[in-house]
Amino acid sequence: xxxxxxVSYRYPGYARQVLADVSLAIGSGEIVGLVGRNESGKSTxxxxxxxxxxVSVGGVLAGEVRxxxxxxxxxxxxxxxxxxxxxFQNPNTQRSGVTATVFEEVALGPVNLxxxxxxxxxxxxxxxxTLRIEALADRDPARLSGGQAQLVAIASILAMRPPHLVLDxxxxxxxxxxxxxxxxxxxxxxxxxxxxxxxxxxxxxLDRLCSRVVALDGGRVAMDGPAAIVLADxxxxxLGVERPARHRIAGEVAAAGLVLPGAIA
Amino acid sequence: MAPPSGNPTTLxxxxxxxxxxxxxxxxxxxxxxNPLTKAxxxxxxxxxxxxxxxYVAPLAILTVLVIPGxxxxxxxxxxxxxxxxxxxxxxxxxxxxxxxxxxxxTVLFTVGPxxxxxxxxxxxxxxxxxxxxxxxxxxxxxxxxxxxxxxVDLERRGLSPRVAFAAAATLETxxxxxxxxxxxxxxxxxxxxxxxxxxxxxxxxxxPLVGPVILSSLTEVEERSLALEVRAFGRPGxxxxxxxxxxxxxxxxxxxxxxxxxxxxxxxxxxxxxxxLP
Numbered sequence: 001x002x003x004x005x006x007v008s009y010r011y012p013g014y015a016r017q018v019l020a021d022v023s024l025a026i027g028s029g030e031i032v033g034l035v036g037r038n039e040s041g042k043s044t045x046x047x048x049x050x051x052x053x054x055v056s057v058g059g060v061l062a063g064e065v066r067x068x069x070x071x072x073x074x075x076x077x078x079x080x081x082x083x084x085x086x087x088f089q090n091p092n093t094q095r096s097g098v099t100a101t102v103f104e105e106v107a108l109g110p111v112n113l114x115x116x117x118x119x120x121x122x123x124x125x126x127x128x129x130t131l132r133i134e135a136l137a138d139r140d141p142a143r144l145s146g147g148q149a150q151l152v153a154i155a156s157i158l159a160m161r162p163p164h165l166v167l168d169x170x171x172x173x174x175x176x177x178x179x180x181x182x183x184x185x186x187x188x189x190x191x192x193x194x195x196x197x198x199x200x201x202x203x204x205x206l207d208r209l210c211s212r213v214v215a216l217d218g219g220r221v222a223m224d225g226p227a228a229i230v231l232a233d234x235x236x237x238x239l240g241v242e243r244p245a246r247h248r249i250a251g252e253v254a255a256a257g258l259v260l261p262g263a264i265a
Numbered sequence: 266m267a268p269p270s271g272n273p274t275t276l277x278x279x280x281x282x283x284x285x286x287x288x289x290x291x292x293x294x295x296x297x298x299n300p301l302t303k304a305x306x307x308x309x310x311x312x313x314x315x316x317x318x319x320y321v322a323p324l325a326i327l328t329v330l331v332i333p334g335x336x337x338x339x340x341x342x343x344x345x346x347x348x349x350x351x352x353x354x355x356x357x358x359x360x361x362x363x364x365x366x367x368x369x370x371t372v373l374f375t376v377g378p379x380x381x382x383x384x385x386x387x388x389x390x391x392x393x394x395x396x397x398x399x400x401x402x403x404x405x406x407x408x409x410x411x412x413x414x415x416x417v418d419l420e421r422r423g424l425s426p427r428v429a430f431a432a433a434a435t436l437e438t439x440x441x442x443x444x445x446x447x448x449x450x451x452x453x454x455x456x457x458x459x460x461x462x463x464x465x466x467x468x469x470x471x472x473p474l475v476g477p478v479i480l481s482s483l484t485e486v487e488e489r490s491l492a493l494e495v496r497a498f499g500r501p502g503x504x505x506x507x508x509x510x511x512x513x514x515x516x517x518x519x520x521x522x523x524x525x526x527x528x529x530x531x532x533x534x535x536x537x538x539x540x541x542l543p
Contacts, residue, residue, distance in 0.1 A: 050495065052495065081496060081500075092485075104413075112500055113497050
C-alpha cells in the first residue's frame with residue numbers, strides 16, 4: 001500500500017508550499033488517477049509519493065509517506081527503487097546514455113538490482129513484449145521517436161517489477177495505440193497486486209483504467225472519489241480538467257433534453 | 266500480460282547468443298584488447314613521455330607503444346589527423362610562450378622587446394613532442410574503445426558505477442549539447458534571430474543561445490540523475506552484466522609489465538640513474 005498522511009511539501013530554496021495537507025492511500029491492486037491543471041502539483045505529488053522528494057530532490061516534507069508501512073524518509077534512493085517505480089514525463093531524460101541498444105536500456109534497472117543474468121533477460125523480454133516493442137530491441141535508444149522512447153522508458157521501469165508504480169503523464173507523447181498498450185500493461189501490473197498512481201491529462205484513459213480519481217487544485221486535494229463519480233462531475237472542468245468524452249456527450253445530450261435509446265451511462 | 270512468476274536460473278542458447286551479440290564488435294585485434302589494457306597503454310605512454318622528456322624517448326615510446334597498435338587497428342591515418350588537430354592549437358600557444366619568454370644565451374631573433382632564444386625553441390619542441398605523443402596515445406584509446414565497454418569493464422572490476430557513469434556521460438554530453446544548441450538556434454532563428462553575416466553578427470547572434478543551452482543542460486542533468494536513481498543506479502554491490510569482455514593472462518602480464526616498467530623509469534629519473542637522452 002502507498003500512503004500519504006497529511007503531506008505538505010516545498011522545494012529547496014522556495015517558501016511556497018507546492019503540496020498542502022495531502023492525504024491519500026492506494027491499496028494493493030488499485031489504480032488511482034491524478035488530475036489537475038498544469039502546476040496544480042501533480043508532478044510534485046508523483047515525486048513525493050515515490051519518495052524521491054525529499055530524499056533525492058531535497059526540500060521540506062511535513063507529514064509522512066509510507067510504502068507498505070515503511071516510511072520513505074529513512075530509505076536511500078536505491079532502496080526506494082526496489083519498492084516503488086517512477087516513470088517521468090520526458091522520455092529523453094530517462095535514457096541512461098550508457099547503452100547502445102533498447103534491450104540493454106530496459107535491462108539496466110534489473111542489472112542494477114543485482115539480479116542474475118537469466119532473470120534480467122527474462123524480465124527484459126517480458127517488458128518489451130508487454131508494450132509490444134520487441135522490434136525495437138536492437139535499436140539505438142538515442143535514435144527513437146518521442147512515443148517509442150516513452151514506451152522504452154516505461155518498459156525500463158516495468159522490467160524492475162516494482163511492487164508499486166507512480167507514473168507522471170506516461171502517455172503524453174503516445175499515439176492511441178501506444179496509450180492503449182500502456183493501459184493494458186498497467187492493468188496487468190495492478191492485477192499482480194501493485195498500487196498504481198497515474199497522473200494524466202487523458203481522462204478517457206483514466207476512465208477505463210482507474211477505480212479512483214483524485215483531483216488537485218493549488219497543491220490541495222479538491223476531489224477524491226470513485227472514478228465514475230469524480231470524472232462525471234461537471235465541477236471537474238472548473239479545475240481545468242476535461243471530462244472523458246462519454247461524460248461530456250452524456251451531459252450535452254441531457255442538457256439538450258434528449259434521451260437516446262441505449263444512452264451512454 | 267501478467268509478469269511471469271518464478272526466477273529463471275538458466276539462459277537459453279538463443280539468449281546466450283543474443284547477449285554475446287550485444288557486446289561491442291571488435292574491428293581488429295587491437296580493438297579486441299580489453300579496455301583496461303588499452304587504457305594502460307595510453308596512460309603509461311603519456312606519463313612515460315612526460316617523465317623521460319627530450320625528443321628521442323617520447324618518439325621511441327610513440328614508435329613502440331602507439332604506432333603498432335594504430336596500424337593493427339587500421340586507424341593510423343585517422344589517429345594522426347585527430348592528434349594533429351588536438352595538439353596544434355596547444356602547440357602554437359606553447360611555442361609562442363616558450364620561444365619568447367624562456368631565458369637563454371643564444372638569441373635567434375628579436376621581436377620588439379622579446380628575444381627568441383634557441384633554448385626556448387628547444388624547450389617548446391620538447392613540450393610539443395610530448396603533447397603529440399599524448400594526443401596519439403589517448404586518441405588511440407578513444408578510437409578503439411566504446412565508452413560502454415569501458416564502463417562495463419570498470420564495473421566488473423568493482424569500480425563504482427557512479428564513477429564509470431560520470432566518465433561515459435561526459436563523453437555523451439558533448440553531442441547532446443551540440444544537438445540542443447542547434448535546436449535552440451533553429452527556434453530562435455524562426456523568431457528572427459540573425460546568426461548569419463559578419464563574424465561580429467554571428468557572435469552577437471550566438472550569445473543569446475548560451476544561457477538557454479547551459480540552463481537546459483543543467484536541468485536535464487538533474488532529471489537524468491533522478492531517472493537513474495529510480496533505476497537503482499546507486500545500489501552498492503556487484504552486478505551481473507549482460508556481456509563481458511575478454512581478458513587473459515597475457516594482457517594482465519602486459520599491464521603489470523607496463524606498470525613496473527614505468528615505476529622503474531620514474532625511480533631511475535628521480536634517482537638520476539637514467540641518463541637524459543637528447
